[in-house]
Amino acid sequence: xxxxxxxxxxxxxxxxxxxxxxxxxxxxxxxxxxxxxxxxxxxxxxxxxxxxxxxxxxxxxxxxxxxxxxxxxxxxxxxxxxxxxxxxxxxxxxxxxxxxxxxxxxxxxxxxxxxxxxxxxxxxxxxxxxxxxxxxxxxxxxxxxxxxxxxxxxxxxxxxxxxxxxxxxxxxxxxxxx
Numbered sequence: 316x317x318x319x320x321x322x323x324x325x326x327x328x329x330x331x332x333x334x335x336x337x338x339x340x341x342x343x344x345x346x347x348x349x350x351x352x353x354x355x356x357x358x359x360x361x362x363x364x365x366x367x368x369x370x371x372x373x374x375x376x377x378x379x380x381x382x383x384x385x386x387x388x389x390x391x392x393x394x395x396x397x398x399x400x401x402x403x404x405x406x407x408x409x410x411x412x413x414x415x416x417x418x419x420x421x422x423x424x425x426x427x428x429x430x431x432x433x434x435x436x437x438x439x440x441x442x443x444x445x446x447x448x449x450x451x452x453x454x455x456x457x458x459x460x461x462x463x464x465x466x467x468x469x470x471x472x473x474x475x476x477x478x479x480x481x482x483x484x485x486x487x488x489x490x491x492x493x
Contacts, residue, residue: 319388320422321395322412324348324378325368326460329467332398333391337382340415340471346426347374348475350443350461353433356401357454365450365457366435366443368464369405369427377473380412380422392423399425404433443477444484458485 322343323331331338352369359365370376383391399405405425412422427434438446450457465482468475 318385319383319391320412320420321381321383321391322378322410322422322424323381324370324376324424325464327381328379328471329463331381333381333383333394334387335381335391336384339380339382340377341380341412341420341422342375342377343370343410343412343422343424344375345410346370346372346376348376348378349427349437350447350477351435351437352404352427353435353446354450354452354457355433356452358452358457358460359446359450360452363450364433364446365452365460366438366446367457367460369434370424371427372429378412380414380420395423395425402431402433404428404431440477440480444481447481448485461485 322341348368349371350366350368351371352367354365354367355361358367404427406428407423408426409421409423411419413419447457447461461478461481462485465478468478
């Protein structure tokens, strides 16, 4: 056994929820960040689903690789599985990620299962905005998730054009009831 690496590309970047020894900017190849997952729990409900990020096939994704000490491995994996696998729309995988400054590690991450009913695929901007604007779940309003993610990505120099556009549309709506 050795230290564990976890790759975060969405809310794990700004709210990991676990202890880590190191956080390093990193790039994963073969998947890209996309608002492609209908959220039935954290940011929406079955009746009024939200829309959250997933890793979808193709391209690459900049994010953060978190190094977890071996002593924390089991607790962190248990936490991640409870958080990420609540409806099994994600698959837990291990992928190589390139660390900023050089080097490569294998990291646990969560990719969308394209065969799952919660996989939304690529939606138009208006459909995305409607889902995000109108939904809330146990972790809060979907618009707050989008705004926090867009803000964090911008703060670390990641330009996600859809999230930037959404943040512009939603910025005056933060804290308003869904």
